[in-house]
Amino acid sequence: MTAALQGLRVLDLSRYVAGAYCAKMLAAFGAEVIKVEPPGTGDPARAVGPFVDDRPDPETSALFLYLNTGKQGLTLNLKHLQGAEILKALVRDTDVLIENFTPRIMPSLGLDYATLRVINPRLIMVSISSFGQSGPYRDYKSSSMIAYALGGYMYLNGHPEREPLHGGGRQPAYQGGLHGYSGAMAAIMAREQSGQGQHVDVSIQACMASIHQFTLNRYVYVGRIQTRIGNRYQRAHPITIYPCKDGLVSLAVSQQEQYERFLALTGLTELLDDERFATTFSCSEHTAAFDERVAPWLQAHSKHDIVHRCQENRIPAGFVNDVAEVMEEPQYQFRGFWHELDHPVAGRRTYAGFPVQMTETPPVLKRACLLGEHTDAILTKRLGYNREQLAQLRSQGVI
Helix, strand or coil: CCCCCCCCCCEEECCCCHHHHHHHHHCCCEEEEEECCCCCCCHHHHCCCCCHCCCCCCCCCHHHHHHHHHEEEEEECCCHHHHHHHHHHCCCCEEEEEECCCCHHHHHHCCCHHHHHCCCCCCCCEEEECCCCCCCCCCCCCCHHHHHHCCCCHHCCCCCCCCCCCCCCCHHHHHHHHHHHHHHHHHHHHHHHHCCCEEEEEEEEHHHHHHHCCCHHHHHCCCCCCCCCCCCCCCCCCEEEECCEEEEEECCCCCCCCHHHHHHCCCCHHHCCCCCCCCCHHHHHHHHHHHHHHHHHCCCCCCCHHHHHHHCCCEEEEECCCCHHHHHHHHHHHHCCCEEECCCCCCEEEECCCCCCCCCCCCCCEECCCCCCCCHHHHHHCCCCCHHHHHHHHCCCCC
């Protein structure tokens, strides 16, 4: 079976998450992706744990192994003049180059898009940075926490009487990778028509601002600034998290029909005669009183009983899972979401797959590369270097 992106050549110069995740997706769909890392240390993500047996090892970083599945490994010192020249030689027959340095780095190395497009006019260069390649914040330092803050999401998280909260995980960086991937694919399609590559400039800050839903629209339409409301929803209830007999459940009863079925399920249909609880909207203005009425039923039932009984009645409900419970979820198991891959140093490990399933050209996961694992093969096959030349490059610290 031919992979969707078979024949596409990619150079991944990225560090840490955003660019690596973009390149990971291209690799999964069949692109030939070369992970370019500095000799000796490699991608700084290799120093991020956890590690196998909790022993730091650049070849067993869980973060690196996840983000770099399916890639070939090339070590190359881009700060060395000859290293930069080798990269330029590889660019001649490369389709996509991905980097997520701060905007000053690539020009300082003589590897900016204006320079590389002269070498290969068909090159698509994907630059993912905190604030994009232009603007007053262009050179500011950032992090996932700052992206949450500047993107407006931190202000929304938490309870109204407390300070804003950081969102879970490094979602801004992964959003940057997703948008980098979609930008690369759009540029590939555009190149089919024009024959020319282009520079894809992704701002992680803009990624966060772009996924606001009602909060942005509410401000634009009526000038209202959304505030923190905890685990609730402003215009309907119960949409929240409840404690039950053996844990927590999440309910999302947003429609009146669902609400009436929920009251029937819990034996509280008499609440419909109380104007405070007659609708999901009126209930949202009396949440504490409603929660007090429904608490005995919730505390008398297990989370599995509540969720399954709600779902049988077409009422949205779910478990509040920890990571161990996520991995045991039957839905993930049924759809083959988890993959086991063998790695020569890390051993056999379980990895998250892709949310996308395709009937003809599905994504395929392969293990991540060792540091510089394919350096000799790449430089020999692509650029014609011989053993003596490779040995000299090593002695000079180029590879």
